Amino acid sequence: MHRNRISLYLIIAASIAVFAPKTAFALIGGCVDSPEDPTVVMALLGAGAAAAPFVWSRIRSRINTK
Amino acid sequence: MAAPTTLPSRQAERVVAPGDEASLDWRVLSAILLVAATGLWWMLGPQARYLWTLWTTNGLASIGMLIPVASIALAIRAWRGRTWDRRGTWWGLALCATILLLAWLMKEEGIPILVYGRWGLNLLPAGVLTFLYTSGVVLLFAGHRAYRAAFFPIFLLLFLNPVPQSLITLVDLPLQYAGAHTARVFAQWIGVPLAVDDLRLMFSPALGMFIAPGCNGLRGALAMGLLTMIAGHHYGLPFAMRGVYVVSGVVLAYLLNLVRLCGLVLCYRVALGFAPLARHMEAADYVLGSLVFFSAALFVFAAPRKWKSLKNQSASS
Numbered sequence: 001m002h003r004n005r006i007s008l009y010l011i012i013a014a015s016i017a018v019f020a021p022k023t024a025f026a027l028i029g030g031c032v033d034s035p036e037d038p039t040v041v042m043a044l045l046g047a048g049a050a051a052a053p054f055v056w057s058r059i060r061s062r063i064n065t066k
Numbered sequence: 067m068a069a070p071t072t073l074p075s076r077q078a079e080r081v082v083a084p085g086d087e088a089s090l091d092w093r094v095l096s097a098i099l100l101v102a103a104t105g106l107w108w109m110l111g112p113q114a115r116y117l118w119t120l121w122t123t124n125g126l127a128s129i130g131m132l133i134p135v136a137s138i139a140l141a142i143r144a145w146r147g148r149t150w151d152r153r154g155t156w157w158g159l160a161l162c163a164t165i166l167l168l169a170w171l172m173k174e175e176g177i178p179i180l181v182y183g184r185w186g187l188n189l190l191p192a193g194v195l196t197f198l199y200t201s202g203v204v205l206l207f208a209g210h211r212a213y214r215a216a217f218f219p220i221f222l223l224l225f226l227n228p229v230p231q232s233l234i235t236l237v238d239l240p241l242q243y244a245g246a247h248t249a250r251v252f253a254q255w256i257g258v259p260l261a262v263d264d265l266r267l268m269f270s271p272a273l274g275m276f277i278a279p280g281c282n283g284l285r286g287a288l289a290m291g292l293l294t295m296i297a298g299h300h301y302g303l304p305f306a307m308r309g310v311y312v313v314s315g316v317v318l319a320y321l322l323n324l325v326r327l328c329g330l331v332l333c334y335r336v337a338l339g340f341a342p343l344a345r346h347m348e349a350a351d352y353v354l355g356s357l358v359f360f361s362a363a364l365f366v367f368a369a370p371r372k373w374k375s376l377k378n379q380s381a382s383s
Contacts, residue, residue: 035281036323037355039129039228040121042289045356049363050297053371 094207095145099138102203105162106196109169113192117226126234126285129292130226136296140219145208148215158206165199185232193226218299228288241282245327249277252328258335269334273344281351283323286359290319294366301370315366322358329354 037045107114121131168190172178178189200220204213213220246265253260253267261268268274294315298308330351337344 035125035278035351036283036285036326037352037359038125039127039285039289040131041128041356042286042359043129043132043293045360046289046293046363046367049360050293050367052364053368 095142098203098207101207102200105166105199105203109166109195109199110192113195117192120227126288127228129289130228133222133226133228137219137222140222140296140299141216144216144219145212148212153209153211154207155205155209158202158204161202162199162206165195165202169195185236187230187232191227191230193224196226197221197223222296225292228292229284234284237284238279238282241284242277242279245282245324246277248324249275249327249331253331253335256331256335258331258338267331269338273334273337273347275330275334275347277327281323281327283320286319286323286355287316289359290315290362290366293363297367297370301374303370303373307373311370318362318366319359322362323355326351326355326358329358 036042110117117130120127122128172190180187180189197220200223201213204216204220242265246267249267250260253269258269261274265277266274267277291312294312295308298311303311330347333343333347333350333354337347343350
């Protein structure tokens with residue numbers, strides 16, 4: 001019952017979005033800048049990527065020992 | 067004047083605890099940090115505030131705030147497990163005194179700037195002063211060998227302000243046009259109707275993207291350049307190979323920014339038919355950029371790891 005209500009809500013929301021007139025974009029306002037992430041965010045992402053194999057191997061070894 | 071000599075080693079007078087000799091001496095490290103921080107604060111007090119403002123307001127320079135952290139962490143890693151013989155040299159004091167004198171002259175007389183036409187270059191930026199002063203402090207307290215071991219972390223301090231403003235003004239606009247051209251060609255290729263106004267790509271009268279100065283690929287290239295420098299050092303790549311690795315990382319990051327812009331064109335294409343999505347284009351841009359950069363970083367860091375494992379294999383066989 002609960003799941004059916006959610007599905008119905010999603011279908012209605014998607015229908016409104018798809019069939020909304022293109023002039024609705026006029027309300028969004030302006031041209032969106034397309035900036036890159038700040039370099040500090042990229043450095044943290046890069047550090048995460050560098051650490052990922054070590055974290056993964058540690059998780060795998062822990063799973064194997066169990 | 068006699069040349070500065072090596073400070074007398076007190077190693078012989080010291081009572082060495084078992085296992086202490088081959089470990090990092092935290093008292094010496096604390097002395098280095100204290101003297102370096104005091105001198106730097108006196109020397110760079112006003113510039114430190116300028117750097118903080120720069121890091122927190124400029125997206126391109128923001129990576130600078132991680133440089134001191136990375137530098138200290140890599141220096142500790144380089145010195146850990148080394149025999150701490152305390153063979154400091156008075157050359158370090160001479161270097162520190164020279165830098166402090168220069169800083170005092172700069173406070174009194176102003177910053178020395180090399181001017182060529184409409185380009186101006188600060189000859190003694192904060193990064194150079196910090197690099198030279200820290201070099202002096204390490205030489206004074208720890209000597210040549212410790213300095214050589216930690217040269218790369220100290221060298222990183224040159225990038226406190228990662229890119230000089232003169233270089234940014236030189237390359238910013240051409241890179242913006244390159245990005246806008248690529249996005250426009252891609253949009254035409256996939257058949258998206260587009261009104262083009264210089265650096266502005268409009269998908270509808272009110273929905274479009276602007277190739278801003280902050281999206282020309284310079285940020286990704288800079289971040290990847292510094293990351294590959296650190297990774298190359300960490301995995302001990304030979305010098306020439308490290309150069310190729312860093313340049314490849316920079317080029318790859320720049321090219322992936324073009325991929326990000328093309329991906330963003332696709333997002334706008336979807337948003338044209340799905341109005342609620344159009345409100346989140348900026349967030350989509352950040353998420354897309356993060357995913358692209360993270361994937362590239364995984365690939366880029368796998369290369370030196372592979373090289374090291376192959377080297378270990380050939381050494382063992």
